[in-house]
Each structure stands twice: as C-alpha cells, then as structure tokens.
Amino acid sequence: MATSGLVQPPVHALAAWHAYRRVPTQEGRSALRRLYPHLVAQQRYLASCRDVGGAGLASIVHPWESGLDNSPAWDEPMSAVAAEAAVMRAYRRRDTVHADPAHRPTDLDYARYVTIVTAYRANGYRDDGLADRHPFLVECPLFNAAMGASESALAGIAEVIGVDPGPHRERAVAITEAVVTRLYDPGSGTFRPRDLRTGRLTPARTVLGLTPLILPDLPARQVDARMARPLPSHDRTAGDFEPLRYWRGPSWTNITWLVRRGLLRHGHDRLAAGLRTSMIDLVSVAGCHEYFHPDTGAGLGSPAFSWTAALLLDVLAD
Secondary structure: OOOOOOOOOOOHHHHHHHHHHHOOOHHHHHHHHHHHHHHHHHHHHHHHOOOOOOOOOOOEOOHHHHOOOOOHHHHHHHHOOOOOHHHHHHOOOOHHHHOOHHHOOOHHHHHHHHHHHHHHHHOOOOOOOHHHHOOOOEEOHHHHHHHHHHHHHHHHHHHHHOOOOHHHHHHHHHHHHHHHHHHEEOOOOEEOOEEOOOOEEOOOOEHHHHHHHHOOOOOHHHOOOOOOOOOOOEOOOOOOOOOOOHHHOOEOHHHHHHHHHHHHHOOOHHHHHHHHHHHHHHHHHHOOOOEEOOOOOOEEOOOOOHHHHHHHHHHHHO
16 A cells, blocks of 8 residues: 555544544544554654654654645755745646635745655655665654643553553653753753754744643743734745745644643633634634735635534534
C-alpha cells in the first residue's frame, strides 16, 4: 500500500480523552481500552525515533507535520533547502484549482516541500541518521505541546481502564520542562520553533508561540497571555503578515480551539470567553469555512469544512 512516512501533530490521545469525557459510557471505556496501546505506541515512536536533538522533544521532518504548512515560522529553516520554483512545472497543483493561488503557498514553497519529502522517502522514511542527512529538522512548539498534553490525556485514560497512570504523568512533566527550556523565548514572552540545523530559535512571531498553553503543568511565568480576536496565525505587525495567504495571517478555528482550551486550563476565563465568542461570530457571519480573514471575518478556503463545524459544536456545548 502506498503511504507516507510523514506524521501529524499527536492530538489523537487528546481527542479520544476529550470525546470520552463528553460522554463517559461503557462503550466509551471499551473504545479507550482498544485505542490505548496504539496511542502509547505513537508516543513511544515520537519520543524515541524523532528525538533528534536528544533533549526530550520530537523533531518534525517536514513543515506539513506541524499542521501549519507554510507558516512564517518555517521561513528560516526552509530557506536553507535547495530548490527552484521551476521544479513545479513537472507537477499539477490541485490546491490552486480550488482556491485562489494568491491565498496558497507559492511554487517555491512547494518545490522545497517536494525536496524535503523526496529526501525522506529516498531513505525509506528511516529516522536513524536524520541529523546527518535530512534538510529540515525543527522542534515545533505545537507538536511537542500536543505530545506533552497527550501524555496527560493518556494518564486519564490509563486510570479509566485500570492501568498505572504514573509513567504518563512523569513523561508529561519531562516534556513540559523540555518545551520551556528549549523553546521559550523570554524576549518575546512566547514559544518559538528551534531549527536543529542552526541551533537557533526561528525569528517569526506566530500563533505557535501560544500553543504550549495546552500543557497542564506549564509554569505560571509562561502562562501570561495577551491576544487579539480573531486570533491570527501570524503577528499582525510583521512586515510579512498576509491576511489572505493560508497560515501566514488568517484565523483558524482549530488553533483557536486549542488555545482556548489552554486558557481555560490555566484560569484565563475572560480571554477564553473572548475566543469562544470570536469563533461563534466568524461562523455565524461567514459559515463553516476552512479559515477566515482575521480583520474582516471573511470566510476563506473551503466553504464547508468539517473541523470548523465540529469544533463550533464543541464550544457551543460548553
């Protein structure tokens, strides 16, 4: 079967635990019992094979693994990937058939995406030796926050199904400490990705910097949060802010939902309420679009996006 070695942010345990807590039935417990070993295996893979930096965090090997495909957060590490936009003449981009090309990643972005995924595939999607040969290696705040929060979710699942939750709690604490140590930038008061090729935090100030709020054990000094509504995916004051282009400015319901959950966990009820109102207002005016213009509220991308609808139902249920 043709497949890819690329992964996605490990939110699966979070989703399973959240769904169970909404409706804690016997059928739900049975489902958690079936899912548990697979969720544990996913976490084990990321914590071992993907810990390229050796500091307890997982590395992403492609911007797509972050979920924020063409975020300005990746501009610096992507600039070191050798590629030419002309490469894309050999491909037909399906995304620009259904969306305005001005709203999508550029041909040069896609040429670099192809270069990175081809390099990973050429080595059979093997993770050993990544540090020596792979062109893109980044410790992402969202990816690792999801990994840490998933360990906390697995602790809850373990208790429900009669398994020792202790190891999950210990790993959650260790991941949180590594996220703070490796990815927190005190100068901006937010978290930033770390480019393992250079050892530096990437300079762009994006919504990724707020996502570690989903970590329940995040220290108080990192919890202070100030944000605009709707929540943009990139700093509105940045020179490369683009309110129409995919992850370079628009507001996304999935990220807003995650940040809202983090704010609630850490007692920022007023800010969380503001994000909830923003999510409802965007959909009530524009519909369940894939993403939204952060200033006008206009719907962008797909006009009937399932995760927007699902997450709206979730916040309405609160």
